[in-house]
Amino acid sequence: MRDFLPEDVRRREYVIGIIKRVYERYGFEPLETPAAENIDTLMGKYGEEGNQLIFKILKRGEKLDERLATGETNELADLALRYDLTVPLARVVANNKNDLPKFFKRYQIQPVWRADRPARGRFREFYQCDVDVIGSESMTVEAEILSAVSDILRRLGFTDFTVRVNHRQVLTDILDTAGVPADLHTDALIAIDKLDKIGAEGVAKELADRGIATAAAAMLMDIFAKTQEILGQEKDVNRTIVANLLNIVSNEVLTGLGRILQYAPNAPIVIDPSLARGLSYYTGAIMEISVPDLAGSLGGGGRYDGLIGMFGKEQIPACGFSLGLERILVVMEERNMFPSEIAESTPADVMVTVWSEETTADSLRLADQLRSSGLRVTLYPEADKLGKQLKYADSINVPWVCVLGGSEIAEGKVTLKHMKTGEQETVVPNEISGRIASSRGSK
Amino acid sequence: MRDFLPEDVRRREYVIGIIKRVYERYGFEPLETPAAENIDTLMGKYGEEGNQLIFKILKRGEKLDERLATGETNELADLALRYDLTVPLARVVANNKNDLPKFFKRYQIQPVWRADRPARGRFREFYQCDVDVIGSESMTVEAEILSAVSDILRRLGFTDFTVRVNHRQVLTDILDTAGVPADLHTDALIAIDKLDKIGAEGVAKELADRGIATAAAAMLMDIFAKTQEILGQEKDVNRTIVANLLNIVSNEVLTGLGRILQYAPNAPIVIDPSLARGLSYYTGAIMEISVPDLAGSLGGGGRYDGLIGMFGKEQIPACGFSLGLERILVVMEERNMFPSEIAESTPADVMVTVWSEETTADSLRLADQLRSSGLRVTLYPEADKLGKQLKYADSINVPWVCVLGGSEIAEGKVTLKHMKTGEQETVVPNEISGRIASSRGSK
Numbered sequence: 001m002r003d004f005l006p007e008d009v010r011r012r013e014y015v016i017g018i019i020k021r022v023y024e025r026y027g028f029e030p031l032e033t034p035a036a037e038n039i040d041t042l043m044g045k046y047g048e049e050g051n052q053l054i055f056k057i058l059k060r061g062e063k064l065d066e067r068l069a070t071g072e073t074n075e076l077a078d079l080a081l082r083y084d085l086t087v088p089l090a091r092v093v094a095n096n097k098n099d100l101p102k103f104f105k106r107y108q109i110q111p112v113w114r115a116d117r118p119a120r121g122r123f124r125e126f127y128q129c130d131v132d133v134i135g136s137e138s139m140t141v142e143a144e145i146l147s148a149v150s151d152i153l154r155r156l157g158f159t160d161f162t163v164r165v166n167h168r169q170v171l172t173d174i175l176d177t178a179g180v181p182a183d184l185h186t187d188a189l190i191a192i193d194k195l196d197k198i199g200a201e202g203v204a205k206e207l208a209d210r211g212i213a214t215a216a217a218a219m220l221m222d223i224f225a226k227t228q229e230i231l232g233q234e235k236d237v238n239r240t241i242v243a244n245l246l247n248i249v250s251n252e253v254l255t256g257l258g259r260i261l262q263y264a265p266n267a268p269i270v271i272d273p274s275l276a277r278g279l280s281y282y283t284g285a286i287m288e289i290s291v292p293d294l295a296g297s298l299g300g301g302g303r304y305d306g307l308i309g310m311f312g313k314e315q316i317p318a319c320g321f322s323l324g325l326e327r328i329l330v331v332m333e334e335r336n337m338f339p340s341e342i343a344e345s346t347p348a349d350v351m352v353t354v355w356s357e358e359t360t361a362d363s364l365r366l367a368d369q370l371r372s373s374g375l376r377v378t379l380y381p382e383a384d385k386l387g388k389q390l391k392y393a394d395s396i397n398v399p400w401v402c403v404l405g406g407s408e409i410a411e412g413k414v415t416l417k418h419m420k421t422g423e424q425e426t427v428v429p430n431e432i433s434g435r436i437a438s439s440r441g442s443k
Numbered sequence: 444m445r446d447f448l449p450e451d452v453r454r455r456e457y458v459i460g461i462i463k464r465v466y467e468r469y470g471f472e473p474l475e476t477p478a479a480e481n482i483d484t485l486m487g488k489y490g491e492e493g494n495q496l497i498f499k500i501l502k503r504g505e506k507l508d509e510r511l512a513t514g515e516t517n518e519l520a521d522l523a524l525r526y527d528l529t530v531p532l533a534r535v536v537a538n539n540k541n542d543l544p545k546f547f548k549r550y551q552i553q554p555v556w557r558a559d560r561p562a563r564g565r566f567r568e569f570y571q572c573d574v575d576v577i578g579s580e581s582m583t584v585e586a587e588i589l590s591a592v593s594d595i596l597r598r599l600g601f602t603d604f605t606v607r608v609n610h611r612q613v614l615t616d617i618l619d620t621a622g623v624p625a626d627l628h629t630d631a632l633i634a635i636d637k638l639d640k641i642g643a644e645g646v647a648k649e650l651a652d653r654g655i656a657t658a659a660a661a662m663l664m665d666i667f668a669k670t671q672e673i674l675g676q677e678k679d680v681n682r683t684i685v686a687n688l689l690n691i692v693s694n695e696v697l698t699g700l701g702r703i704l705q706y707a708p709n710a711p712i713v714i715d716p717s718l719a720r721g722l723s724y725y726t727g728a729i730m731e732i733s734v735p736d737l738a739g740s741l742g743g744g745g746r747y748d749g750l751i752g753m754f755g756k757e758q759i760p761a762c763g764f765s766l767g768l769e770r771i772l773v774v775m776e777e778r779n780m781f782p783s784e785i786a787e788s789t790p791a792d793v794m795v796t797v798w799s800e801e802t803t804a805d806s807l808r809l810a811d812q813l814r815s816s817g818l819r820v821t822l823y824p825e826a827d828k829l830g831k832q833l834k835y836a837d838s839i840n841v842p843w844v845c846v847l848g849g850s851e852i853a854e855g856k857v858t859l860k861h862m863k864t865g866e867q868e869t870v871v872p873n874e875i876s877g878r879i880a881s882s883r884g885s886k
Contacts, residue, residue, distance in 0.1 A: 001477030003535050005542070006549070009473035025814050027791040027821025030452035034444030034568050035478060035524070035554065036498070055479070058499040058520050060558050076519065077501050081478070092446050099448070101839045103824055105790065106449070111478065115503050125477050138825035140803060147811070263807050347548065348470040360583060364706050368590070371468050378470025381546055382581035396544045 001125040006347065012127075014342045015328055016109055018155050019129045023107040026148045028131055031106040033088040035113075036079040043080075045087045045307075047190075047280040053114045055081040081113040085130040086281070086304065086320060093134050094312030104134040109325075121294065121330040129299075132320030134308070139256055142285045142303065143263030145321045149289065149299060150267040156328065157337045158291065161298065163267050165260060165287045166275035168302075169253045170245065174273060177248045178219040180212055186280070188212055188220070193276035196295070200225065223248075224274045231270060241271045260285065281307045287321065294331050299323035348378035349436055350400040351393045355409075356383045363404050366414065366429055370402070373433035394419060400436055444568040449790070455570075457785045458771055459552055461598050462572045466550035469591045471574055474549040476531040478556075479522040484754075486523075488530045490633075490723040496557045498524040524556040528573040529724070529747065529763060536577050537755030547577040552768075564737065564773040572742075575763030577751070582699055585728045585746065586706030588764045592732065592742060593710040599771065600780045601734065604741065606710050608703060608730045609718035611745075612696045613688065617716060620691045621662040623655055629723070631655055631663070636719035639738070643668065666691075667717045674715060684714045703728065724750045730764065737774050742766035791821035792879055793843040794836045798852075799826045805852050809845060809872055816876035837862060843879055 004012065020030075042054055056077035059067060067076055082088060085108045093104060109129045118124060131148060133141040146163055153161050171189060180188050187210040191203050198206070200221055207217040230240045238261060242254055257271055277286045277300055284303030291298060301321030309315035332338060352367045354360050363379060370377045378398065380389045386403065393401045403415040408426070416432055417424040418439070427435065447455065463473075485497055499520035502510060510519055525531060528551045536543060552572045559567060574591060576584040589606055596604050614632060623631050630653040634646050641649070643664055650660040673683045681704060685697055700714055720729045720743055727746030734741060744764030752758035775781060795810045797803050806822060813820045821841065823832045829846065836844045846858040851869070859875055860867040861882070870878065 001479055003477070003531075003539075004473075004475040005535075005539070006472035006474060009475055012475075013473070025819050027794075027819060029449035029790045030447075030456070031449060032447040032452050032455075034446070035556070036444055036568070052504070055503075055522075056501040057524070058501050060498075061495070079498075081500070088446075092448075096446075096448070102835055105821065113478070125479070133824065136824035138803075140797070140807065140822060140824045143807065144810075144822060144824075147807075262804055266811070347472045351470075354583070360581075361705055364583065364586065367587075368709070376468050376470060378548065379583060379587060381576065381579035381583045381587075392545055 002123060007345070010342055010345050011329060011333070011338055012325065014338065015156065015325060015332070016127075016129070019109065019152050019323060019325075020107070022148055022152045022155065023129075023131050025151075026105075026131075026144060028105045028107040028148075031089065031092065031108045032110060033082065033085070033092060033108070035082055035111075037082060037088060037091070039077055039080045041080075041091055041311075042083055042087060045281060045310075046083060047278065049278075050083065050280075053116055054083050055113050055115055057081070082110070083114060084112055085110060085128050085322065086132070086307070089130070089132055089134075089320075090304075090307045090318070091311045093308050093316060093318075094314075097312060097314065097316075100134070102135055105132070106134075107131045121296065121324075121327045123326055127325035129323040129325055130320055131322075132318060134316060134318045137305070137317045139259035139285075140263055141319045142260045142287070143267075145301065145319065146260065146264045146267040146269065146287060149321055149323055150264075152323065153289070153298070153328075156332065158331075161268065161289055161291050163269045163287060163289050164272040164275045165257065165269050165285060166272055167249075167253050167257055167285050168282055169284070170249050170257075170273050171276060173249045173253075174220065174223055178223065179216040180220065184210065184212055189276045190278070192220075192224070192274060193278050195224065195274050195276075227273045231272060238269070238271050241273065245273060256285070277302060285319065289323075291331060293334070294327060296327065297324070298327045298331070344397075346397045346399060348376045348396075348398050350375055350377055350402055350432070351389075351396075351398045352377060352379050352402045353386065353389045353404055354380050354383045355386075355405045359383075359404065359406065359409055362409050366402060366404055369429055370432060375433050375436065390417075390419075402432065445566060450788070453785055453788050454772060454776070454781060455768065457781065458599065458768060458775070459570075459572070462552065462595050462766060463550070465591055465595045465598065466574050468594075469548075469574075469587060471548045471550040471591075474532065474535065474551045475553060476525065476528070476535060476551070478525055478554075480525060480531060480534070482520055482523045484523075484534055485526055485530060488724060488750075488753075489526060490721065492721075493526065493723075496559050497526050498556050498558055500524070525553070526557060527555055528553060528571050528765065529575070529750070532573070532575055532577075532763070533747075533750045533761070534754045536751050536759060536761075537757075540755060540757065540759075543577070545578055548575075549577075550574045564739070564767070564770045566769055570768035572766040572768055573763055574765075575761060577759060577761045580748070580760045582702035582728075583706055584762045585703045585730070586710075588744065588762065589703070589707045589710040589712065589730060592764055592766055593707075595766065596732070596741070596771075599775065601774075604711065604732050604734050606712045606730060606732050607715040607718045608700065608712050608728060609715055610692075610696050610700055610728050611725055612727070613692050613700075613716050614719060616688075616692045616696075617663065617666055621666065622659040623663070627653065627655055632719045633721070635663075635667070635717060636721050638667065638717050638719075670716045674713060681712070681714050684716065688716060699728070720745060728762065732766075734774060736777070737770060739770065740767070741770045741774070787840075789840045789842060791819045791839075791841050793818055793845055793875070794821050794823060794832075794839075794841045795845045796829065796832045796847055797823050797826045798829075798848045802826075802847065802849065802852055806847050809847055809857065812872055813845070813875060818876050818879065833860075833862075845875065 057079040059078045111125050111127050113125050175185050191206040195203050281304045282302040283305045286302035288297045288300040299322055303319040305317040352363050354363045367377045367379045401417045413426050415424050416427050500522040502521045554568050554570050556568050618628050634649040638646050647664055724747045725745040726748045729745035731740045731743040742765050746762040748760040795806050797806045810820045810822045844860045851857055856869050858867050859870050
């Protein structure tokens with residue numbers, strides 16, 4: 001887990017700001033949930049591996065003492081840190097069914113925590129930027145979500161991302177065709193999910209390790225090799241993929257995938273039958289966005305029509321997508337994609353100096369006056385040599401300094417110094433914000 | 444810990460937005476720290492009671508198994524949830540001394556967690572909005588911080604808040620004068636801190652319980668009774684208080700308090716010698732802001748010149764203030780202080796209907812086009828009876844609906860319906876954003 005110093009925070013807020021604005025432009029509303037959930041809410045929702053990566057919070061006071069006294073150490077925790085934003089959303093929807101609109105379109109930008117091994121763009125505390133539509137089975141949902149996230153990435157300056165889309169039923173039908181028995185489907189999917197990371201050979205080995213018969217595994221790998229070949233082609237990729245799936249996958253599912261393509265013409269979608277996604281709660285379309293220079297994805301999502309029913313009586317259809325803030329940031333930093341106003345931001349527009357203990361109140365008054373005119377003003381906090389004060393202003397990149405010495409105060413004036421050029425002039429306080437604004441405009 | 448539905452989030456973001464803007468206007472820069480700190484960083488920093496309210500995170504994997512195997516259950520946790528924003532700041536400053544400017548002015552707006560009993564405006568997860576200046580002992584620091592938080596409260600619409608200021612040395616000198624031995628000062632302060640909550644009689648009883656001699660306690664209570672009486676007066680309160688302290692408190696400390704008053708003329712400050720503040724790390728000025736209709740405070744802070752040295756070799760002076768977001772919100776909600784654009788906000792400016800499966804792509808295209816013109820647009824996600832779609836638009840408070848039926852599509856037009864008046868007209872898509880904007884302007 002990391003600290004974010006001011007320039008980090010500014011970059012993060014720039015990206016989050018764009019994500020929020022686009023989500024809101026698509027009619028999504030903000031939701032926030034607590035960092036800690038009841039431990040039972042989270043356990044069993046993320047598959048075997050997920051369970052182990054959940055941070056658990058120790059019980060407190062008497063409840064902890066009781067546990068320890070019995071020597072039973074299996075229920076030491078009652079709360080756990082949020083592991084994703086989808087399960088908390090499902091809980092909120094189930095709990096607030098009557099207060100929420102028939103279709104609930106929400107976005108949520110908050111940290112989640114996983115006790116994972118850190119890697120490039122992977123941290124134990126990281127932000128997810130989720131967008132979900134609750135209440136409709138229509139493919140307009142998948143399409144609008146993919147349009148929105150594509151819109152975000154383009155506004156951030158990405159031009160080379162790919163949206164991979166698949167459907168859980170495509171995977172099931174392929175597994176059936178290859179002769180993988182139903183009770184081994186989950187195992188097979190966990191292996192297939194690693195195709196990007198460990199390659200075809202690695203997956204073949206893991207399939208064998210997980211007890212999938214050689215013939216079935218070979219047929220599976222064959223199907224995926226063929227689709228990978230098609231995905232490498234230049235044109236009509238989606239049409240060719242669908243044509244190849246016609247004998248394996250039901251018409252209904254393929255029509256659904258076609259709808260997503262038709263409804264989201266601006267998203268750079270390719271249908272990839274090998275896309276599996278790790279989380280166990282997906283039931284329909286699954287999707288993932290990647291760029292060439294980052295292993296793993298910038299974000300992913302899918303349809304989970306069965307999850308909300310785990311928290312309430314009613315089964316409610318739902319679909320969502322999660323952009324990974326850290327993944328986006330790591331690529332943007334490496335590619336230098338931040339606009340100059342973010343890269344070169346300063347803590348203040350102007351610094352006011354303090355000449356002496358006696359004139360401190362005058363400096364404070366000037367700072368206040370400049371703030372009222374809309375400027376961001378920092379005060380050197382104590383009387384000090386002017387050279388030191390200017391050196392400090394330089395160290396924090398403040399572009400202007402107001403020098404307020406004895407003679408200036410006597411005349412009711414201020415020496416305004418431009419740090420970059422070293423130019424300075426004597427002005428009355430009222431003129432300062434105008435000078436700074438006009439210099440900005442002329443840049 | 445609570446969920447925040449969209450209207451809650453909008454209110455929270457409105458307040459946070461004003462706090463950020465004012466802090467930035469005073470030259471403060473943003474910092475963020477992780478939710479979890481090493482447990483040793485937090486333990487022992489918040490006094491006895493604080494230690495017990497810290498949420499601890501269970502060790503994981505082998506490290507947990509080892510602990511449990513030995514039967515030693517005192518070190519089951521390695522991490523703990525952030526309890527305030529001051530201790531993490533002190534750690535960041537000690538760790539990053541060479542990368543930070545000589546005076547580091549930072550703000551930080553993040554949640555903290557305390558296993559406390561919930562009450563009005565008190566939750567187990569709550570946001571602190573902190574502002575701190577590191578590196579200067581000058582009273583301009585206290586003054587600018589109090590000016591900034593007073594500025595924030597005024598911009599939020601508060602007119603009746605009071606800033607109470609005291610100094611740890613004032614308390615020490617009063618305790619010495621009353622004859623409380625030095626090793627009982629902490630106990631005495633814990634009792635005095637409850638004056639607001641449990642009244643003079645309660646404090647007197649607690650002083651006795653904590654072993655403070657009857658004569659000393661009586662003298663203490665007498666001094667505080669006198670200052671309380673002065674605080675109830677209409678004019679020259681601070682002058683009278685200081686005059687009364689002249690024989691008890693050193694000149695230097697009283698001059699310091701006077702400086703704060705002089706340097707922050709816009710903050711409604713009263714010097715209150717009975718203000719104690721619970722946290723144990725304060726060393727100089729202490730301050731608290733309250734309003735008549737909320738027990739407890741809207742925020743508090745003080746100088747802590749000894750804390751950063753606990754994490755590094757160098758002792759660095761520091762002073763800060765923390766506004767409590769939930770405290771501010773609870774009063775603003777009860778007093779109805781939110782501007783109408785926050786109170787009446789909607790998830791979108793306009794909803795686009797979907798006539799039939801065949802025209803779905805047309806509706807999506809229209810939604811996209813309207814978004815490009817700057818509108819926030821939500822799409823009804825599936826083909827449905829028009830009445831149902833309008834009912835839904837009404838339920839989510841969308842002010843305008845674009846009806847796109849077969850005949851409209853044939854003519855390249857849209858029926859634009861104003862939900863409140865029921866008026867509708869047929870327009871070409873390009874005209875829509877203009878119509879909506881002009882109706883907004885005329886309100």
